[in-house]
Amino acid sequence: xxxxENFQEDLPALLSDEPAAEQKAxxxxxxxxxxxxxxxxxxxxxxxxxLDVWHEQTIPAAVALSIREQALLQQSxxxxxxxxxxxxxxxxxxxxxxxxxxxxxxxIATIMLALRVDFSLIHPLGLTITGALWTALFGLVYCxxxxxxxxxxxxxxxxxQVALIAMGLFIAFTCLNPMPCSVQYCSTNGPAQTFCSxxxxxxxxxxxxxxxxxxxxTIASYFSAKKHARRNQIFRRGSLAAxxxxxxxxxxxxxxxxxxxxxxxxxxxxxxxVGAVIGxxxxxxxxxxxx
Amino acid sequence: MKTANxxxxxxxxxxxxxxAFDELFxxxxxxxxxxxxRALGNAATASDxxxxxxxxxxxxxxxYEPARTFSSWLYTIAMNLLRDQIRRRKRRGxxxxxxxxDLELSHAAPDEENAEQLAAVQKAVQYLPAEQxxxxxxxxxxALSYAEIAKILGIAExxxxxxxxxxxxxxRACMARERTHSRGES
Numbered sequence: 001x002x003x004x005e006n007f008q009e010d011l012p013a014l015l016s017d018e019p020a021a022e023q024k025a026x027x028x029x030x031x032x033x034x035x036x037x038x039x040x041x042x043x044x045x046x047x048x049x050x051l052d053v054w055h056e057q058t059i060p061a062a063v064a065l066s067i068r069e070q071a072l073l074q075q076s077x078x079x080x081x082x083x084x085x086x087x088x089x090x091x092x093x094x095x096x097x098x099x100x101x102x103x104x105x106x107x108i109a110t111i112m113l114a115l116r117v118d119f120s121l122i123h124p125l126g127l128t129i130t131g132a133l134w135t136a137l138f139g140l141v142y143c144x145x146x147x148x149x150x151x152x153x154x155x156x157x158x159x160x161q162v163a164l165i166a167m168g169l170f171i172a173f174t175c176l177n178p179m180p181c182s183v184q185y186c187s188t189n190g191p192a193q194t195f196c197s198x199x200x201x202x203x204x205x206x207x208x209x210x211x212x213x214x215x216x217x218t219i220a221s222y223f224s225a226k227k228h229a230r231r232n233q234i235f236r237r238g239s240l241a242a243x244x245x246x247x248x249x250x251x252x253x254x255x256x257x258x259x260x261x262x263x264x265x266x267x268x269x270x271x272x273x274v275g276a277v278i279g280x281x282x283x284x285x286x287x288x289x290x291x
Numbered sequence: 292m293k294t295a296n297x298x299x300x301x302x303x304x305x306x307x308x309x310x311a312f313d314e315l316f317x318x319x320x321x322x323x324x325x326x327x328x329r330a331l332g333n334a335a336t337a338s339d340x341x342x343x344x345x346x347x348x349x350x351x352x353x354x355y356e357p358a359r360t361f362s363s364w365l366y367t368i369a370m371n372l373l374r375d376q377i378r379r380r381k382r383r384g385x386x387x388x389x390x391x392x393d394l395e396l397s398h399a400a401p402d403e404e405n406a407e408q409l410a411a412v413q414k415a416v417q418y419l420p421a422e423q424x425x426x427x428x429x430x431x432x433x434a435l436s437y438a439e440i441a442k443i444l445g446i447a448e449x450x451x452x453x454x455x456x457x458x459x460x461x462x463r464a465c466m467a468r469e470r471t472h473s474r475g476e477s
Contacts, residue, residue, distance in 0.1 A: 012455035013437055016430055044456075047463045051431050053409045054416075059324040063338040067320065067345045071304075071312045074349045 003030055007037045014041070015048040095143055102139030106131055109252065112171050116178045117256050127255075134251040141244055159237055162220045162280065163244035169216035170249060179205075179212050179268070180256060202267035209253070209268035210275030217245055217276045221283025238280030245280075246273045297361035305352040316345065319362070322433055323369050329428055330373055332417060340376060344369045359442075366433065366443045370425060377421055415465035423458035426451055 007030050013019050014027050031038045110131060113119075119127060144160035183204045186196040196204060221238055249272055257265040295303070295311075297318065303311035323344055327337035347368050355364065416424060429440045430451075437455070441448040 008456060009449065009452050012430065012452050012459065015459075016434070016436075018436055043463055044459045047459050047466065048431070050408065050466065051412055051416075051427075051462075053405060054329065054412050054432070056321060056325045056432075057328060057334075059321045059341065060334070060338060063324070063341060064316070064320060067316060067342055068313060070342070070346055071316075071349050072309055075307065075309050075312075 004034060004037055007031070007034070008040070011041060011044055015045060095139070098142040099135065099139035101142050102137070103135045105138045106134040106251075109134070109167075109171050110255075112175050113252060113255055116175055119255065122255065130251045130254055134248075137248055137251070141248065144244075156240075158224060159241035159244055162217070162224045162237075162241035162283075163248055165220035165224060166213075166216040166241070166245045166276070166279075167248045169219060170212065170245075171252070173212065173216065174252070174256075178256065179208050182212075183208050201261070202263045205257075205264045205267040206271035209271030210278075212275070213245070213249065213272035214275035214279035214282075217242060217279030218283040218286075220245075221280045222287050223283075225284045225287040235281055235284075238282075238284045239277055242273070242276035242280040245276050249276075298357045301348075301352070301355050301361045302357055305355055312349070315348075315361070319365055320345070323365065326366075326369060326428055326433060327373060329413075329416065329432060330424065331376065332413070336376065340369070340372050343372055347372075360439065362433075362435065363439050363442050366429065366435065366439075370429075370443055373425070374421075411466055411469040412462075414469065415462045418465050419458050419461055423454050423461065426454040427458045427462070430455055 007027055010019060010023070010027055014024065019027065031041050141160045141163055144156040145164070183196075183201075186192045186208075187199075187204065188197075199207070221241060225237075246269070250269060253265060253268050253272065257268060295314075297315060300311040300315050304315065320341065324337055324341040327340045328334060331337060331340075344365070348365060355361075416427065419427065425444065426440060429435045429443065430437065435443070437448050437451050441451045444451065
């Protein structure tokens with residue numbers, strides 16, 4: 001790089017009086033020995049000085065007041081949330097703790113399922129592997145809950161939150177009324193009997209699995225979505241949350257389907273995936289439309 | 292008494308000191324507002340974007356890391372919002388392009404000559420390509436160093452200086468043209 005190119009590169013910094021005294025002296029010395037660079041410096045300095053004519057305007061008082069009020073409001077909300085935040089920091093911002101919390105959640109979920117599902121037909125090894133997988137999945141989602149937003153603007157936090165809430169609701173619904181019981185009831189009783197009795201068991205599990213996944217996903221994504229979410233984020237966030245939810249859901253589906261055929265498991269899982277994606281998008285979309 | 296720096300104030304705010312936010316807003320609120328105003332030439336949009344910038348500071352306060360200077364963090368948020376806004380305007384079509392936005396001159400210089408000069412400066416800055424305009428606004432009016440601007444824009448410091456140099460050349464040409472034009476009219 002020639003001295004003139006160096007000078008040209010550092011000229012903007014020279015105008016804002018940025019370089020250290022030594023470098024500044026070097027640049028000025030060069031300008032004294034080079035007529036072209038001296039002329040460029042003088043012209044650029046004049047332009048730089050002309051820009052001073054554009055003074056600052058005062059920020060409108062109403063805007064300043066509104067910003068301060070919002071800051072105070074957020075602060076008061078934060079103090080109410082501080083216990084939750086501290087708990088999150090205590091348990092989740094550490095992979096080992098996240099795994100521990102995942103194990104705790106998996107145990108609670110298994111105990112709740114055991115209240116309504118008979119585990120006696122499941123091989124102990126299968127039960128152990130499912131428990132370990134569930135622990136790992138919950139741990140991973142807890143880690144995502146505290147992940148920072150990346151440069152591309154993709155946030156893992158919200159989909160992880162939606163997936164966990166949806167999973168909690170799914171377990172609660174299952175405790176109230178396990179899906180195999182619903183399928184059996186609808187095939188033998190009630191107004192939908194004619195329709196349900198015509199379906200193969202795999203199709204029934206697919207349809208019911210879709211509804212059992214869609215309902216909690218819709219509720220969770222509606223209540224967790226931010227009102228000002230952009231339209232282009234709706235499908236992306238909804239799908240991401242839905243995929244996380246289906247991964248969390250899979251072990252519980254396995255535990256409930258093991259005594260039955262493999263086809264039911266696949267039918268239920270595929271129905272759950274479709275239902276969760278639809279539910280996630282619907283929840284976000286309704287919130288977006290109502291905002 | 293030792294005055295707390297921006298980073299200390301931000302940490303204090305993150306821990307619940309509301310007065311610290313007030314002080315940060317006093318130091319930077321007007322500058323951020325003027326950045327948007329100069330870049331977009333519209334007071335209502337500048338107000339909205341200033342609110343959005345500080346709202347993001349408020350909501351992300353726990354994620355703030357003092358290793359990064361507060362001003363660099365603040366202006367990264369502001370520049371992202373500014374770019375989004377410019378992108379939205381471009382999508383809406385040429386009717387809302389920057390060149391057609393009315394520049395608000397309520398604080399114009401008192402005498403006619405200065406008012407003309409101000410109008411020429413504003414016109415010339417608006418004429419700059421977006422990537423050069425943002426560098427000039429940050430370097431000249433926000434008094435940020437080129438190293439800080441490089442961090443904010445996520446590019447090399449050399450590239451920032453090159454953009455500034457090109458911007459100054461364009462400004463010089465625009466202002467010269469404007470002067471010739473106004474002399475011709477008078």
